[in-house]
């Protein structure tokens with residue numbers, strides 16, 4: 001709109017100037033021709049100015065845009081590269097026990113990049129789909145109830161970095177906390193398999209499915225550049 005207004009103003013000025021030129025020189029054929037030439041050259045100048053204004057305005061808008069979301073890479077990242085992504089969740093027991101910041105802090109301190117974060121009480125449909133492969137297990141109903149009953153929400157996250165799917169699982173520790181080593185999240189904070197406070201995708205296929213399930217609205221996963229990247233990810 002801004003560019004269109006600028007073009008129109010410049011065009012009107014060019015027309016006014018050429019009209020003045022015609023009037024002052026008398027209306028002969030040659031002066032009509034030169035007026036036409038003048039008009040054409042002014043029009044080219046106006047068009048160039050309008051294009052420059054449009055480009056400048058577009059660059060300004062881009063510079064001010066706060067979110068660069070998923071433009072270049074898929075939502076679920078690129079497995080096997082530094083753009084690999086995984087879905088990590090703090091389950092209701094982890095939220096209730098105030099362990100969200102510790103879990104986020106471990107991934108941040110390791111050097112992984114947070115590219116998606118949300119707090120929600122998942123619907124039954126979402127929890128059923130998330131745990132679809134366990135639907136025949138005797139604990140399935142209790143698991144879905146505990147995830148969805150709203151006594152505490154779930155924190156869903158997408159983390160990005162080299163080998164983040166495998167290393168995310170290592171950082172979480174064994175599913176059954178009784179088998180989880182010290183230094184892992186479950187080994188440090190949990191005692192029981194039904195209250196193991198966190199979830200992490202177990203493969204690239206699961207990460208793709210889960211990120212798509214929990215995230216996916218426009219701009220919910222943000223592709224951003226960390227200033228630390230060269231200090232964290234390099235083979236020199």
Ligand SMILES: Nc1ncnc2c1ncn2[C@@H]1O[C@H](COP(=O)(O)OP(=O)(O)OP(=O)(O)O)[C@@H](O)[C@H]1O
Nearest residue numbers: 134139143174175193194195196198199200201202
């Ligand atoms: N025997 C069990 N009794 C009760 N709950 C269980 C049992 N086995 C698994 N669960 C619950 O189901 C979740 C999913 O189990 P799964 O076998 O997929 O392990 P996981 O992939 O390590 O866990 P998660 O998917 O939560 O990361 C477990 O995290 C746990 O909360």
